[in-house]
Amino acid sequence: MAQRPPPTPMLQAFVSAAQTGSFARAASELNLTASAISHQIAGLEEWWGVQLFERHSRGVKLTPAGETLLPVADSFFKALDAVLQSLSPSKSQPLHLSCTSSLCATWLIPRMHGAHAEAALNLDLVLTSVDISRATLSVHPFDVAVVMGDGDYPDHHVELLMRDAVFPVCSPQFKRVNGEIALEDIARYPLIHRVDDQVCPGWESWFAFHGLEAPPYHHGPRFPDSSLAISLAVKGGGIALGRTALVHDQLKDGELVALNAPTMMSPAAYYIICRNGRQSERDIARLFDWLKAQAHQFIDQVRGSGA
Known part of the structure; x- marks a missing residue:
């Protein structure tokens, strides 16, 4: 029995x-x-x-x-x-949108300002700032998620949102105090690190990309979130690795400056995902369209600025 x-x-x-x-x-x-x-x-x-x-x-x-x-x-x-x-279709439920924490704080929220009143995004949304990986898909409840990775998310509908370039940034004051910093001298200055660089390129990857020998161990503050590392750079705490989507607004507003170094494309990109079959639901399709429209507009702005 x-x-x-x-x-x-x-x-x-x-x-x-x-x-x-x-x-x-x-x-x-x-x-x-x-x-x-x-x-x-x-x-x-x-x-x-x-x-x-x-x-x-x-x-x-x-x-x-x-x-x-x-x-x-x-x-x-x-x-x-x-x-x-x-x-009971009359009892509609809000859509749960999850977004990787750094992108949520520095890119998504500024672009949502006032957008809830627009016809394109007149949706009832619950926004969660969380980093979802392929291994944690089943433990995070969401209707739509913006994730960073390689695009391989089994049992999910996946669409590319945008890609990022990676380059060193610091505050204008830090640059005024230290003058022009040569590419081969960056390791001599305070570097701000991201703790987990399995998805996001870290300083070790950046040095290798430029054919430079990284120091065996570089002391410096380490953060689990890229936006926190960038916040310290804005305060003049050292040099951080910025990604286009995370620092473009601060570069435009003069809170950060990019050092004179060739950019490195991140191997990971931002994707929008939902469970297979749900992409045709009206509100989810509208949210996908709005996110992609914001990304296209942002990419045009980046190209227009020459960044």
Whole structure:
């Protein structure tokens, strides 16, 4: 005889905690207490007799059993939501748009200013700033996402948004103090680093591109987000690697200057993705069109400025 399924609130607590990596954040998302989330998940683990999470002081991590359960439980709720919306189409739900954190802060949000009132983007949107990789597609809920990578996202409809050039930038004051900085001398100055350069080219890649020998280890502040590294460069804290979409507005406004060095094209590009089959939904298609129109307009501006 098949075992009866557990109560839905237990599964909801599990999915939310798995996707957020925290009982506290899951509690906030579901409008419950962290203790209630912990009890729901403990009940679910007792229900099946398996451990779903490893508990740590800084959060929780899925066990192999939890990783097996997550996509099934997540698909169940998504399928249930789709059916309920089809049965009650008058109750429209907002679109959830996720965007890689640096691009969200420096490119997307400035271009959304006032756009919600335009016919082209008169959509009910929930915007989330999060970096989604191919490995984390199943744990981040979204309708449409702007991601940075190689364009290979299984089970998803993918369209190219734009590509980036990479080049060193600093504040005008930093340049005035240090004068013209030769290409081969950049390693002698304070460099601002991005912690994880698996997708974004880092200084090591940049030195190699120019045929320069990078120092064995270059001390300097390291940030998990490119926009934070750029913010420190704006304050005069050193030289950062800028990408076109992230620094063009600051270059135009005079907050940053580009050093005299050939640009390097980033091997990763920005893509818009959604689940296969959803690209034909009216609101998702409109959001795709608006994002691509903004990218085309931006690319024209970059070309017009000679950047």
